[in-house]
Each structure stands twice: as C-alpha cells, then as structure tokens.
Amino acid sequence: MERSKIYRMIQMVLSDRKGMLERGVTFSWTIEGDERIIGLVFDVILDRYFLYNQTSLLTEVQEIARLVECRPEEIVRALSCLSGIRLESNHIIERLMNIEEATISENGSILVAIRLGGWLTHQLHQIGRDALLPC
8 A cells, every 4th residue: 555545544543533444444532632632642653653663662741742832631631542542353453552551750750651553553564664665
C-alpha cells in the first residue's frame, strides 16, 4: 500500500470516532478527547518512533506538554484516548497503542512507557520501508 493511503488510514482512525478501514478492520474510540491535542501528541509519538525505530517508547509528559504547548493533564488525557482506540479484524482485538507503565519521579515528572500496537507498527513499518526504496 502506498504511503499516502497509509497516512489517510491513520488520519481516519484519529479523526473519526468509529469506522471501517480497508480489509475489514473496524475501529472505535473508547475514551473521548480533544482531537487537536490527540493529533499533536500522536505526531510526537510518530517522530520518536521514526527517530529511535522502536515500538516501545518512554516519554516524559511535561516534555510533550512543552512541545505542543498545552497542560500536562491534557497530554495524559490524549495518551489515554490514544490507548483507548480499539481496532478489530477477524476476531482479533487490539489497541492502537498501550500504556505499559506510568510513574511519577521524586521531582514530579510523569514518565509514561507506551507500546505501539501491531496494526500501527505494521503501517509505520510500511511507511519506513517505502521511504528506503530507491526512486
């Protein structure tokens, strides 16, 4: 699948509360949130995925809040919303991403460990692979 189609599919998952993608993959949001902030947080996660080439990422909530210019509690809500997006295909149910751990350090920093789901990882791998193909 070409890169632009993959981006449109991901955009559809992030902007519609419920729907169906190609090949019978359905998705639904289980937690409501501000689409603008969710999109900004998702962009930061994507940047880190492509920078570190890892599906498990450890990030600081306050750092993302500074990057996207909003309050840390809005980032926590956006991460909750992203982890609440449910994908289903052929009786397989998964989340867009999972929050594996959240901790508060002694200085008050909130660290969140997230793991991207299989469907999203596959789509991002396709984008990265296509970027490496010769022109």
